[in-house]
Amino acid sequence: MKTKVFVLLFMLLLTASSMNTATAQCAMCSISAEQGTKNGNTQGKGLNTGIIYLLAIPYLLISGMGALWYLKYRKGSAGYAKNN
Known part of the structure; x- marks a missing residue:
């Protein structure tokens, strides 16, 4: 330890x-x-676009995984309620 x-x-x-x-x-x-x-020069615009891209991708991926998990969980609980 x-x-x-x-x-x-x-x-x-x-x-x-x-x-x-x-x-x-x-x-x-x-x-x-x-x-x-x-x-x-337009280097600043390219830099800002790259920063936004790098910021947005993880949030979109996590949101997508959360939505898929929620839909799968909801579908599973709806089937459980019908059987009982």
Whole structure:
């Protein structure tokens, strides 16, 4: 049990220590997109479209799985009510 806690804390510390590197890249991309739009380029629109696409897909997939699960569950409970 102590080993699992130690490994978990070590992984948490390792993840927290590497966060500064990851956030620096986002600032560089946003500055590049802002400068590109000021000069008449359409890089900012493409970046925004990509962000929306990456944001929407997981929500659509989870919603679809939830709807399928709900319909399957509802169909199963309707059959149970008819037999009794």
